[in-house]
Amino acid sequence: MPLHHAPTADFQFLLKEWLGLDAHYEKLGISDFDSDLANEIISQGAKFALDVVAPLNREGDEEGCKLENGQVTTPKGFADAYQEYVANGWNAMLGSAEYDGQDLPYTMAVPVHEMLNAANLSWRLTTMLTESATLAVTKHASKALKDTYLAKLISGEWTGTMNLTEPHAGTDLSLLSTKAQPQDDGSFKVTGNKIFITGGDHDWSSNVIHLVLARLPDAPKGVKGISLFLVPKFLPDASNEPGEANSLSVGSIEHKMGIKASPTCVMNFDGATGWLVGEENQGLACMFTMMNDARFQVGLQGLGAAEASYQGALTYARDRVQSRAPQGIQNPEGKADPIVFQPDVARMLLTQKSLIEGCRALSLFYAKFMDIEKHTEGEEKQNAENVLQYLTPICKAFMTDMGLETTNIGVQVYGGHGFIREWGMEQLVRDVRIAMLYEGTNGIQALDLIGRKLTRDGGKMMESTYAAFSELVNDIEDGESKALAQGLLDDWRASSADCLGMDPTTAASAACDFLNYSAYSLIGVLWYSMADKAQRSDNAVLAASKVKTRDFYMQRILPRRDAHKVAYKAGPDSTLAISGDEFDYL
Structure with a gap:
């Protein structure tokens, strides 16, 4: 398989030296946590990802999921791996201590999540959605619902889902037609x-807890009339x-291009019993708690697949x-040289490396906040x-675009062998392709960034983001690097401010x-910051690797930024x- 080891050394550098994890935890008043504990968690997470989950990846892709007699089964070994995951407490990392969770900082959990995605994206999906469902219940459900469901969701005894999309209502949830009828006992009957x-559905847990968007009778039209309901597969007994x-x-279960070992289901609710989460007609706001968490997690899918592809490509x-x-001549004892010394292969590998390490820094910077x-x-x-x-749509869209680019590069490095299934490289391309689509297509993320997060907010979120990146720039010791990083950041701020006056069509x-x-x-700023900090290690x-990779990013990757700037300033006319009929060949 492409994945050979976990990038623990990079995690340790980024967390302890670059982000200053110990000072970060001390400032937040969570002194029970430190960089030594983070290293231990990352080390054990790497062992689980590599030894337990990764070996199931190719076989899971070959076997897929099955639906028989109304029950979904996942590939051999998947359920057992989940039971080990739960038994070792991994599912409870981020859960509230009030309901037996570990309440770990996100900066400790995010590296484990990246490694799980790199090991087996299909397997990771169900645990990811459970975490997102848990967050929504934690933030919006009544105490009675929390007392019934949270401990079991946090432990992993029960799993969770997110039910938004309908055949006629995807991005436009105003078209949603699933109904919820109030009952005398305070519950609702959900149909759709x-x-x-x-x-x-799957064979991992004893219950599946669905979070379902539906409309109450006489609810307002459009998205203002959507409510959120908790609907379990089995009703809890006394x-x-x-x-x-x-x-x-x-x-049915969908037959897909990739992530074949993840059960993607068509769900029918026929008067199913559910309970309201949050306030009536506020379901979309509640669901966005889950969706925003999932969007960042989907970005980590792109990053994980990219890392697996890079490792495979570099080894080959x-x-x-x-x-x-x-x-x-680089290999005088042989008749030819390893292709790693070919400039074009080195270019491909460094494109992967510079994008991956830049996005990893972005993900941990996000986790810090x-x-x-x-x-x-x-x-x-x-x-x-x-x-x-502000960073959520950037993380989701860019990191998944990057995932597809880098996994495609991985196939290219292998040449014809990359096109053959046994090497595992083509599976990474197929699996990561969905990440650009679900939880809002990347085009929707871009509209969210420029429409909601920038212009509708009047630039406040952008200014907070500028201030956060400015702290990194201020910490750079090398004068030339600091000036270049500040120039990048200031140009981004000024260009962003220029967008505030755009009309909706232009935006x-x-x-x-x-x-x-x-x-x-922004990733350019991160690279200046990382390389400067690495030189002090x-x-x-590590120092040489970071500096040389930074230089490659600046010379060969960052110029893409200028092309995108020219393009977005061109306006909508063309x-x-x-x-x-002008689209056709006439």
Whole structure:
């Protein structure tokens, strides 16, 4: 398989030396946690990902999921791996201590999540959605619902799902038609059909807890009339164990391009019993708690797949001997040189490496602000929330675009062998492709960034993000690097401010290019910061690696930013000029 080891050394550098994890935890008043504990958790998480989950990846892709007699089964070994995951407490990492969770900082959990995605994206999906469902219940459900469901969701005894999409209502949830009828006992009867439901049914847990968007009778039209309901597969009995089967079923499981070992279900709700989560007609706001968490997690899927592909490509490039390197003989004892010495192969590998390590830094920077948002109050909490909201669409869209680019590169490094299934590289391309689509397509993320997070907010979230990145720039010791990083950041801020006056059509036309311009700019700042900090470390190999990879990013990757800036400033005229029959070959 492509994945050979976990990038623990990079995690340790980024957390302890770059982010200053010990000072970060001390400032937040969570002194029970430190970088030594983080290293131990990452080490054990790496062992589980590599030894337990990764070996199931190819076989799971070959076997897929099955639906027989209304019950979904996952590939051999998947359920057993989940039971080991739960038994070792991994599912409870982020759960509230009030309900037997571990309440770990996000900066400790995010590296484990990346490694699980790198090991087996299909397997990771069900645990990911359970975490997101748990967060929504924690933040919005009544105490009675929390007392019934949270401990079991946190432990992993029960799993969770997110039910939004309907055959006619995907991005436009105003078209949603699933109904919820109030009952005398305070419950509701939920009726409707949902599609693309990850982990809608499986053989992992004794109960599946569905969070379902539906409309109450006489609810306002559009998205203002949507409510959120908790609908279990089995109704809990007096002992809070799975009792009577609820009135819901799996209509089918989707046959997909990738993530074949993850059960993607069509769910039918036929008067199923459910309970309201949050306030009536406020379901979308409640669901966005879950969706925003899932969007960042989907970004980690892109990062994980990219890391697996890079490891496979690097190993192959070192082993594959073909021709002589143009810069001179590198393997005098052999008839040819390893292809890693070919400039074009080195270019591909460094493209992977520079994007992966830049996105990893972005993910941990994001996790740092998740910690701050959770453990502070007042202005500091609001600023952290602003940063998270602004970076969420960037993390989701850019990191998944990057995942597809880098997994494609991985296939290219292998040449014809990359196209053959046994090497595992083509599976990574197929699996990661969905990450650009679900939890809101990347085009929707771009519209969210420029439309909601920038213009509708009047630039406040952008300014909080600028301030957060400015702290990194201020900490750079090398004068030239500091000036270049500040120039990147200031240009991004000024260009973002220019977008505030765009009309909706111009903004929609600019959205994708603006998001990519922003991502390349901000990751450039991260690279200046990382490389500067690496030069202060005791690890000479790490320092050289970071500096040289930074230089490659600046010279060969960052220029993409300029093209995106030119494109988004061009306006919508050429995009909208052609219409109707003009799209055809006439």
